[in-house]
Amino acid sequence: MIEMFQPDFMQRAFLAAVLVGVTAPSIGIYLVQRRQALMGDGIGHVALTGVGLGFLFQANPMWTAVLVCVLGAVVMELVRARGNQRGDIALAMLFYGGMAGGKLLVSMSSQSGAGSLESYLWGSILFVSPGDLAVIGLLAAVVLAVTVGLRRQLFAVCQDEEFARVTGLPVRVLNLLLAVMAAVTVTVAMRVVGLLLVSALMVVPVAAAQQLTRSFAATQATAIGVGVVTALLGVGTSYQADLPSGPTIVFLAILTFALFSVVAAPLARRRHRASAEHGPAVCDVALPDGTAGSSPGGPGTAGGPVAVLEGTEPVRAPAGTAVDAPLSGESLSSRGLAQ
Amino acid sequence: MSAVTATADSDRPRPSSPEDAGSAVVGLRGAVATVGGRPVLRGVDLTVRPGEVVALLGANGSGKSTTVKSVIGSVPLDRGSLELFGRPYRKFRDWHRIGYVPQRTTAAGGVPATVREVVSTGRLPQHRLLPFRRKDRAAVDRALSAVGMLDRAGDGVAHLSGGQHQRVLIARALVGVPDLLIMDEPMAGVDVDSQQVLADILRTEVERGCAVLLVLHELGPLEPLIDRAVVLRDGCVAHDGPPPRGVGQHALPGHDHVHPHADDHHRTTQGLLA
Numbered sequence: 001m002i003e004m005f006q007p008d009f010m011q012r013a014f015l016a017a018v019l020v021g022v023t024a025p026s027i028g029i030y031l032v033q034r035r036q037a038l039m040g041d042g043i044g045h046v047a048l049t050g051v052g053l054g055f056l057f058q059a060n061p062m063w064t065a066v067l068v069c070v071l072g073a074v075v076m077e078l079v080r081a082r083g084n085q086r087g088d089i090a091l092a093m094l095f096y097g098g099m100a101g102g103k104l105l106v107s108m109s110s111q112s113g114a115g116s117l118e119s120y121l122w123g124s125i126l127f128v129s130p131g132d133l134a135v136i137g138l139l140a141a142v143v144l145a146v147t148v149g150l151r152r153q154l155f156a157v158c159q160d161e162e163f164a165r166v167t168g169l170p171v172r173v174l175n176l177l178l179a180v181m182a183a184v185t186v187t188v189a190m191r192v193v194g195l196l197l198v199s200a201l202m203v204v205p206v207a208a209a210q211q212l213t214r215s216f217a218a219t220q221a222t223a224i225g226v227g228v229v230t231a232l233l234g235v236g237t238s239y240q241a242d243l244p245s246g247p248t249i250v251f252l253a254i255l256t257f258a259l260f261s262v263v264a265a266p267l268a269r270r271r272h273r274a275s276a277e278h279g280p281a282v283c284d285v286a287l288p289d290g291t292a293g294s295s296p297g298g299p300g301t302a303g304g305p306v307a308v309l310e311g312t313e314p315v316r317a318p319a320g321t322a323v324d325a326p327l328s329g330e331s332l333s334s335r336g337l338a339q
Numbered sequence: 340m341s342a343v344t345a346t347a348d349s350d351r352p353r354p355s356s357p358e359d360a361g362s363a364v365v366g367l368r369g370a371v372a373t374v375g376g377r378p379v380l381r382g383v384d385l386t387v388r389p390g391e392v393v394a395l396l397g398a399n400g401s402g403k404s405t406t407v408k409s410v411i412g413s414v415p416l417d418r419g420s421l422e423l424f425g426r427p428y429r430k431f432r433d434w435h436r437i438g439y440v441p442q443r444t445t446a447a448g449g450v451p452a453t454v455r456e457v458v459s460t461g462r463l464p465q466h467r468l469l470p471f472r473r474k475d476r477a478a479v480d481r482a483l484s485a486v487g488m489l490d491r492a493g494d495g496v497a498h499l500s501g502g503q504h505q506r507v508l509i510a511r512a513l514v515g516v517p518d519l520l521i522m523d524e525p526m527a528g529v530d531v532d533s534q535q536v537l538a539d540i541l542r543t544e545v546e547r548g549c550a551v552l553l554v555l556h557e558l559g560p561l562e563p564l565i566d567r568a569v570v571l572r573d574g575c576v577a578h579d580g581p582p583p584r585g586v587g588q589h590a591l592p593g594h595d596h597v598h599p600h601a602d603d604h605h606r607t608t609q610g611l612l613a
Contacts, residue, residue, distance in 0.1 A: 033448040152471065156460035159448045162441055163511070166411045166521075167463045168434030206450065214495040215453040 004239045012133045013125035013192070013235050013245070019140040020189045020201060021231030025209075025223035026147045027185045028202025030178055033158040033216075039076060039179075040199030042091060043186045046072030046098030047195050050187075051120050052105025061120065062135045062187060069183035072098060077179035081172065123194030123246030125235055132191055139188045143181050154178060155216055192231065194246035200253065201227060208257035211264040226256050362425050363388050364519045364550045365410055369419035372409050379405040381574040382419070385552075387519065392541075392551040392564050394582060397571035403554045404442070406571065407523050410552065411439055424518070435464035438512030438549075440522040443505055454499070454507050455492040458482060461514035482514040486540055502533025509540060520544060523554045526561070534560050558582060 004010055024040075031039050050068030054061030072094060079087045106117050119127050128136075147154065156164040157174045165171045182202075189198045209222035234249030241248075365387035372380040379402045387393045395403045408414040410421065412428055421428040424436060438461070461482070462475045483489040486506040491499070496507060505525060512520060520541075526534050538560040545551060545564055558565060562582065570578035 029450055033450040035449045037449070150468075152460065152463060153468075155452075155456070156463055159452060159457065159460060160441065162408075162411070162413050163439055163460065164463075165413055166434060166437055166439035167461065167515075168432065169463060210451050214451050214493070214498075216450055216456050219450050 009126060010239060012128045016128045016133055016136050016192050017231035017235040018228055019136050020192045021228035022224050023140045023143045023185050024189050024201040025205040025227040027143055027181050029206045029220050029223055030154050030158045031182060032203055032206045037203045040182060040186060040202040042076060042095045043069050043073050043183050044195040044198040045095040047186050047190060048102025049098045052102040055109035056105050062132060066184060066187045069186050070180050073179035073183035074176060077175055120190060121194050121196050122244045123192050125238055125245045128191050136188050139184050143185050146181050192245055193249055197246045197250045200250040204253040204257055208260045211260040230256060364424055365552060366422035367410060370409055370416050371418040372405055372414050372416050374405060379574050383576055385569055387550050387552050389550050390548050392545055392566045394565045394568045395554045396568055401571040402574040403571055404523055407521055407554055435515045436518040438515060438517030438520045440508045440512045440525055442523045443528060451495045451497060453493055454488060454496055455479060457496050457507055458511045458514055461511035464515055478514050482510040485513060486510045501528040502530050505529050518549060520549055520551045526559055
């Protein structure tokens with residue numbers, strides 16, 4: 001057990017895992033909040049061209065990837081901000097162009113070993129060089145400074161862009177900043193999780209965390225916790241069982257999501273029991289609550305848990321649980337990249 | 340400035356005229372705007388003076404919401420001019436003087452957020468890049484208790500009813516103590532009791548001297564508060580003057596007959612400041 005902390009490359013891998021576990025969810029939460037959960041995936045595709053350019057010009061693929069990702073993310077943000085009806089087509093062009101361009105460039109380069117490209121696609125802990133670690137650390141610091149330092153501003157912009165504009169926030173600048181930070185995060189996470197699964201570490205810890213939380217701050221903190229723990233466990237398991245690190249980490253994160261989902265229902269029930277003790281106000285709010293609870297919940301998702309709980313707690317449980325349950329579904333099915 | 344105050348305090352509000360646009364809270368002149376290539380506003384004039392309550396009425400698609408969105412700058416004008424608090428839009432920086440209540444659908448994000456977190460975003464013009472301090476927190480508490488939602492501060496916004504949700508959005512707009520409140524369909528999807536609560540909240544703000552620009556589908560319980568109504572039809576102003584009772588209550592298609600306290604409200608239509 002201890003010996004896996006001995007080799008230098010493993011120490012670097014663990015350190016990189018911690019950095020990725022912190023940065024990916026801390027930026028991912030804003031994308032999920034804005035219902036752009038799959039934006040990271042798109043940037044990951046575009047990053048491949050950056051890696052290809054690095055191969056071709058024998059430069060460090062980390063830096064070329066940062067450059068191309070930032071460009072791609074800015075284009076995506078501009079397409080989104082224009083609210084164009086054909087925006088999703090433009091994004092599709094960008095994603096697949098990035099993917100195809102990457103593979104073509106790698107094939108053209110002299111070091112076109114299939115293995116090295118594979119390591120960028122799926123992540124490989126063996127290849128985190130000291131130079132890579134320095135770049136990852138630097139970029140992670142920048143991302144964290146922005147996502148934590150401008151927490152309130154970014155929250156406002158992602159929660160309600162129009163309102164944020166009326167508070168006088170530079171909405172366009174903040175949106176671009178967010179896109180650039182997402183792009184930088186993709187490059188940070190690329191070595192450890194791989195480009196194809198980068199987005200998972202931005203989204204899945206957030207989705208898992210919000211099974212249990214009610215506030216944005218708590219969701220962000222829990223998501224970062226989930227990100228760090230799964231990244232560390234994933235790297236450890238990857239070493240022990242000789243598995244690629246990216247898929248292992250993502251699989252563990254999804255497992256956490258499933259676990260939290262199971263815990264969520266009893267937890268919500270207890271919360272509602274606690275809030276029901278507040279007193280006589282229960283009957284007053286039950287009527288409007290009941291009507292609102294059924295409307296925001298998606299059809300189908302709200303039905304199951306409500307039906308089960310209705311027998312046990314007729315007063316409060318239906319309204320609360322109906323809203324609790326579809327939250328996860330909402331965020332996962334939120335693929336409005338172009339919106 | 341004094342002439343404007345006199346206008347606001349006078350019994351009968353007059354239709355807007357271009358001359359006093361300079362000192363008005365909102366001065367929209369000849370606004371032409373397109374949304375998705377379709378002309379929505381074809382030369383709308385809209386003036387809101389300090390302390391005045393103006394309702395924007397009209398059928399669906401008449402350009403009410405677009406007018407409001409062009410006032411806050413989120414729909415750019417193709418032609419025409421916009422002044423806020425006497426300053427051209429491009430030079431306007433005093434955003435803390437404006438409280439905006441959007442249509443309710445825009446408030447829930449993909450991540451849970453508490454009532455307090457949402458309301459706190461209304462305080463951004465005050466603390467800007469500085470940390471959120473005790474006085475900001477106190478302002479949030481005040482706004483929450485003004486709308487009667489302080490006891491729900493820690494609850495998730497997704498768990499609220501329509502009326503409660505609307506109150507949260509109003510608290511978010513009130514937290515900066517604005518001089519102009521802009522509300523887009525505040526009564527949509529709100530039950531009768533909450534409508535009355537909203538009307539009471541609004542009355543308190545108007546008494547404080549806050550100007551209000553409201554998009555409404557029907558006047559409802561807000562009728563006694565409204566000084567002036569601007570009715571839009573196909574992107575043009577069809578009426579600017581005292582609230583036409585026929586338009587607000589009965590003439591629009593698809594209206595609900597919501598008259599919670601019919602006796603009180605139909606007696607006085609002059610406006611609260613009278």
